[in-house]
Amino acid sequence: MLKIALLGNPNTGKTSLFNRLTGLNQKVGNYPGVTTEKKVGFLSSNHKPWAEITDLPGLYSLTPASVDEEIVTQILTDVQNIHHPDIAVVIADATNLKRNLFLYTQVKDLGIPTLLVINMMDEASRKGISIDEKILEHRFQTPVFKVSVRKNQGIDSLAERLAEPITPTPNGTIPSRSKTHFVYKPNAKPKRLQESIYRYRAIHDVLQEALTVNRSEARDFTSRLDRILTHKFWGYAIFLLVLSLIFQAIFSWASTPMDSIDQGFTALSQWVRAVMPAGVFTELLSQGVIPGVAGVVMFVPQIAILFLLLTLLEESGYMSRVVFLLDKFMCRFGLSGKSVMPLISGLACAIPAILSARNIENARERLITIMVTPFMTCSARIPVYTILIAIVIPRKKWGVFNTQGLVLMGMYVLGVATALLAAAAFKKILKQRYKSFLIVELPPYRMPQLRNVWLNMFQKTKAFALKASQIILAISVVLWFLASYGYREETVDSAARTAYENSPHKAEGFQAFAGSYRLKHSYLGRLGRFIEPAIAPLGCDWKIGIALLASIAAREVFVGTLATVYSVRDEGDDTSIKQSLSREVRIDGSRLFNLATGVSLLLFYAFAMQCMSTIAVVRSETRSWKWPAIQFAYMTLLAYVASWLAYQILK
Amino acid sequence: MRISDLKRGQCGVIKGFFAADLPEKFYEMGLLPGMRVELHSDYWFNDPLYLKMEGCALAIRKAEANQIEVELAE
Numbered sequence: 001m002l003k004i005a006l007l008g009n010p011n012t013g014k015t016s017l018f019n020r021l022t023g024l025n026q027k028v029g030n031y032p033g034v035t036t037e038k039k040v041g042f043l044s045s046n047h048k049p050w051a052e053i054t055d056l057p058g059l060y061s062l063t064p065a066s067v068d069e070e071i072v073t074q075i076l077t078d079v080q081n082i083h084h085p086d087i088a089v090v091i092a093d094a095t096n097l098k099r100n101l102f103l104y105t106q107v108k109d110l111g112i113p114t115l116l117v118i119n120m121m122d123e124a125s126r127k128g129i130s131i132d133e134k135i136l137e138h139r140f141q142t143p144v145f146k147v148s149v150r151k152n153q154g155i156d157s158l159a160e161r162l163a164e165p166i167t168p169t170p171n172g173t174i175p176s177r178s179k180t181h182f183v184y185k186p187n188a189k190p191k192r193l194q195e196s197i198y199r200y201r202a203i204h205d206v207l208q209e210a211l212t213v214n215r216s217e218a219r220d221f222t223s224r225l226d227r228i229l230t231h232k233f234w235g236y237a238i239f240l241l242v243l244s245l246i247f248q249a250i251f252s253w254a255s256t257p258m259d260s261i262d263q264g265f266t267a268l269s270q271w272v273r274a275v276m277p278a279g280v281f282t283e284l285l286s287q288g289v290i291p292g293v294a295g296v297v298m299f300v301p302q303i304a305i306l307f308l309l310l311t312l313l314e315e316s317g318y319m320s321r322v323v324f325l326l327d328k329f330m331c332r333f334g335l336s337g338k339s340v341m342p343l344i345s346g347l348a349c350a351i352p353a354i355l356s357a358r359n360i361e362n363a364r365e366r367l368i369t370i371m372v373t374p375f376m377t378c379s380a381r382i383p384v385y386t387i388l389i390a391i392v393i394p395r396k397k398w399g400v401f402n403t404q405g406l407v408l409m410g411m412y413v414l415g416v417a418t419a420l421l422a423a424a425a426f427k428k429i430l431k432q433r434y435k436s437f438l439i440v441e442l443p444p445y446r447m448p449q450l451r452n453v454w455l456n457m458f459q460k461t462k463a464f465a466l467k468a469s470q471i472i473l474a475i476s477v478v479l480w481f482l483a484s485y486g487y488r489e490e491t492v493d494s495a496a497r498t499a500y501e502n503s504p505h506k507a508e509g510f511q512a513f514a515g516s517y518r519l520k521h522s523y524l525g526r527l528g529r530f531i532e533p534a535i536a537p538l539g540c541d542w543k544i545g546i547a548l549l550a551s552i553a554a555r556e557v558f559v560g561t562l563a564t565v566y567s568v569r570d571e572g573d574d575t576s577i578k579q580s581l582s583r584e585v586r587i588d589g590s591r592l593f594n595l596a597t598g599v600s601l602l603l604f605y606a607f608a609m610q611c612m613s614t615i616a617v618v619r620s621e622t623r624s625w626k627w628p629a630i631q632f633a634y635m636t637l638l639a640y641v642a643s644w645l646a647y648q649i650l651k
Numbered sequence: 652m653r654i655s656d657l658k659r660g661q662c663g664v665i666k667g668f669f670a671a672d673l674p675e676k677f678y679e680m681g682l683l684p685g686m687r688v689e690l691h692s693d694y695w696f697n698d699p700l701y702l703k704m705e706g707c708a709l710a711i712r713k714a715e716a717n718q719i720e721v722e723l724a725e
Contacts, residue, residue, distance in 0.1 A: 061679035096706035099681050196678035200686075223703070226691065230701060324710045328698050331712075337699075361676075437674050437715055438699055442708040 002051040004043075004162060005085035007072065007107065009100050010058035011317070011443040012093040013119045015039075016149045016452050018055040021159060025049075028459050037463075043159060051162060054083065060099070060441075062106045063192065065361040076110055087166055091117045094124035094131060094146070095444070097211060101203045102196075108142065113166035115143050117158060122148040128214030135210040141169040150449060222444040226321070235325050242318075243344065246309050250302050250348055250379070257301040265294030284480060292476030295554055296469040299349060302379050303464050306348040307457045310341065310356075315448035323440050333420045334427025336360060336438055339369040343419060346376030350614045352464055354621055362436045368426045370621060371631055374614055375419035375607070377412045380555040384605050385411055387559050391582050392598025407602075414606055422634075468613045475553035475612050479524070483550075486523035495521075519565055524549065538604065538640070539597035539647040541586070551610045558605070596650035600643040608639035652723065654716040655700065657690040663721030664688075670718040677719075680709060687724060 008014040018026075022041025037057075042049035056075070057068035064070040075083045088107050092100035097118070108114045118131060133144040143161060147154030228234050269290040276282040313319045319341060327337030338360045345353035353373045360366040377385075389404050396403045487495075496517040500510055519525050528546035535545050547561040566580055584592040609615065609632045618628040657663050665686045673682075681704060682688075691701035691708065698713040 060676070063675045063679060065674075065676055098705060099707055102679060102681070192675040193678050196675075197683055200681065200683055222708070223691065226701070226708075230692075320710075324699055324701065327710070327712070435672075435674070437676075438710065438712045439674070439676050439680055439715075440710045441680070442701065442710055 001049065002087065002162075003083070003085045004051050004053045004087045004089060005056055005075065005083075006053055006089050006091065007056045007076075007103070008058060008091035009060055009093065009096075009103060010441065011446075012058070012091050012100065013149045014058055014091050015055060015456075016449055017091055017117065017119065017147075017155070018053065019452060019455060020149055020152065020155050022053055024455075028463065043162065045163075053089075054085070059103065061103055067358050076107065076112065085112060087162065088112045088114045089117055089162070090114060091119050094118045094120045094129060095127060097131065098200070098203055098207060101207075102199055105140075105199050105203065108140065111168055113168045115145070115161070115166060116140065117145045117147055119147055119149050121146045121153070122151050130212050130214075132210045136206065139206045139210070222317075222442075225445055226442070229318070229321050230324060235321070239322060239325055242313070246306070246344065247347065249305050249309060254301040254305055258298055261298050261301070262294065265290055265297070269294075283484060284477065287484070288477045288480030289473065291560070292473045293469055295476070295556060296465060296472050298556075299379055299468075300461060300465055302348045303352065304457055304461045306345060307352070307460045308453065310345065311453045311456045312448050315446070315453060317443045317445045320440050320442050323438075324442060327438055331436075333423040334365065334368050334430075335420075335423050336362065336365045336436065337440070338438075339365060339423075342369050342373050343376055343416075346373045346378060346419075349378050349380070349464070349468075350374045350376070350611065351468060351617050352460065354614065354617050357621070364430055364432055365436060367622065367627065368423050368430065370618055371426055371627065372419040372422045374609055374611065374631070374635065375415050375422060377415040377606070378555075378611075380611065381411075381605055383556050384551075384558045385602065387578060387581070388593075388598050388602050388605075390578050391593045392595050411602065411606060418607065418638075467617070472554055472613060476557075479550055479553060479557075482524040482527070483519055483522050486526060487518060487521040492518060492521065516565060519546070537647065538643040539594075539600045539651065541592065544597075544601070548604075551605075553610075553612050555605060555610050594651075596647045599650055600647040603642040603646050604639045606639070607635055607642055609635035652721060654688060654690075654702070654711075654719045654721050655697075655713050657688075657721065657723075659690055659692045662687055662689045662724045664724050666720045666722050668718055669720060673715060673718055677711070677715065681705075681707075682709075682711075682719060688721065 006014060006018055018039065018041060021043060025044070026039060026041035028037060028039050039055040041053045041055070043051040043053060056072045059069045059072055062073050062076065064073045075081050075085070076088070078084060090104040090107055092104060104114070104116055116136065118133070121131075124131070131146065133146055136142075136144045143166065145154055145158045145161070147158060149155065229238060269286045272290065273282060273286040276285070310319075313322075322340050323337035325337070326340050330336055330339050339357070342353045342357040342360075345356055350373050353376070354370050357366050357369040357373070360369060385408055389407050393404050393407050398406070493514065496514040497510070499517055500513045503513065520529075524546055525542070527549055528542040531545050531549070532540075532542040535548065540548065543565040544562070546565055547558045550557045550561040562581065566584060581593055582591070586592050615628045615632060618631060619625060622628070652663070653669075654663065654665075665682060665684050665688065667684055686704060689703040691703050699710040700713060700716050702709045702711065
């Protein structure tokens with residue numbers, strides 16, 4: 001099948017064109033060995049696909065500056081690469097043709113048959129820019145198409161042209177006046193300045209003939225808007241407003257669908273238990289698989305909303321302004337303006353956040369961003385925080401605030417502060433291999449295209465759900481096994497009965513007591529008792545230990561596990577868990593969940609790396625086990641020390 | 652003078668570079684001799700700088716802006 005690669009600068013409508021050409025006939029996958037997203041679509045006539053189009057990551061030149069760009073350069077320069085295209089379609093922004101043609105000439109000079117698509121013609125003509133494509137075709141020896149993807153103009157004839165063969169021209173795009181024939185070579189660094197000068201000069205010459213501009217105030221609207229949006233006071237005020245909107249959206253808009261998903265899965269699990277024949281398989285399904293999947297699906301609404309908003313910010317051009325506004329501040333912590341987006345995404349979930357750190361060019365800044373992002377208060381911590389705060393923090397009013405709300409807010413601030421401080425520490429430790437620099441385009445503000453936004457949100461959310469559920473599914477099956485075996489099935493009931501007769505707490509009823517008894521004698525229970533000496537200084541007993549162990553898979557498991565350990569009858573609401581946890585006592589009769597234990601646990605959950613999926617993502621993003629291991633170790637150590645201090649001081 | 656010496660709204664034409672090791676990306680994005688840049692406005696730290704160029708706008712840090720020589724233009 002014909003292989004067509006679509007490439008171009010960022011913000012040129014490349015993905016929109018891809019979506020238009022392929023419709024919904026596309027697949028999202030990964031390139032082998034790396035996690036760079038690979039988007040492939042098909043062109044077909046009479047339901048027969050005849051060409052495969054790949055949407056390559058956006059880039060300004062063939063010199064790779066980030067992981068994503070490296071892949072593009074590899075594909076284009078290596079003829080042996082299985083993704084090497086038969087045709088390259090370079091899409092350029094009509095309102096900024098000079099810079100866009102730079103990449104085009106580089107690609108053309110590689111000898112790949114190339115087709116130039118000039119997009120945003122509608123915007124260009126509004127700005128008084130007219131382009132003579134005949135001159136471009138003649139000078140560059142290339143078919144040129146003027147289109148407006150947004151208005152769906154010119155796409156059909158482009159698709160038709162792709163079916164016909166394109167002959168590569170032997171001559172480079174840079175005229176023979178320059179003696180050297182520039183072809184991009186991966187390692188020819190010293191020539192790059194000269195190459196750039198020649199290319200821009202050649203492009204300038206061509207555009208003198210091909211391009212006419214009637215009005216020069218082309219960027220007027222964007223410029224005026226930026227007087228406010230990047231203003232030294234209003235710029236930051238508006239950013240904080242946008243941030244709080246994102247925050248608000250993640251929590252309030254997502255809460256209803258999250259609750260119904262939670263109830264739906266609980267019902268499903270009960271239904272499975274009621275309908276299927278009792279046995280190991282049913283148990284595995286109803287207590288391992290279904291709750292495991294539920295744990296992931298529950299976060300889908302939040303992730304989807306987050307992706308929706310971030311895509312809107314990205315497509316409108318605002319995200320580059322955030323990079324601009326915060327770069328100086330982030331630099332002090334060894335990060336860059338480009339680290340802001342991963343950190344914000346971390347408020348929903350560290351996994352997409354760490355993936356989005358990919359467009360940070362500097363290797364050290366990217367690594368530091370990855371290492372500290374898990375400190376951001378992700379949504380899996382919310383259920384843990386909510387229940388602990390409800391139990392141990394007394395509800396008091398201070399003016400309009402109440403203490404519990406303030407503590408929850410404090411946990412968020414703590415997360416951000418720790419992330420920044422940890423980054424500053426890494427800045428001191430890690431050696432700088434390449435000079436840190438920043439060059440970002442501040443693209444003109446444009447109305448986001450809803451079709452793209454939806455598609456992007458859908459694809460990213462799907463990728464998250466698949467990736468996360470595989471890992472959590474595996475872990476929850478293992479946990480279920482550990483929690484369900486280890487005692488002797490024949491004798492456990494009578495043993496539980498005897499223990500129940502001797503127990504002073506008969507309030508819960510035998511059913512609940514037996515459940516808790518089984519757990520205590522399971523492998524997981526034994527593990528909990530095994531680690532008890534280690535966690536006793538944090539104010540935790542073996543039962544909390546079980547919940548801590550279970551949370552290594554995913555934090556949100558904490559509440560559910562505690563409910564099982566403390567034999568709470570499942571009434572499907574938080575009040576019963578809260579009440580029975582506050583009733584728990586230590587051997588000496590004092591309350592188990594007192595302020596000291598509560599704060600100690602809050603800190604532990606704030607700092608510890610309790611998320612297998614994140615570890616797996618860090619491993620694939622850094623391509624080593626070293627960094628996830630270091631991350632796990634330092635975060636857990638920090639968590640332990642902080643909890644220990646808190647408990648010892650407060651008790 | 653240097654790009655970083657430009658005042659708000661002033662334009663300059665790039666003359667050359669004080670350092671030989673600017674990242675290639677700067678050249679490729681069009682920060683080359685003969686190109687005209689305008690400082691969009693000045694900010695709190697004056698870092699990064701917001702530069703308007705023909706057809707596009709870029710943000711670069713002061714450290715690199717210090718390495719680029721310009722000649723004041725009207």
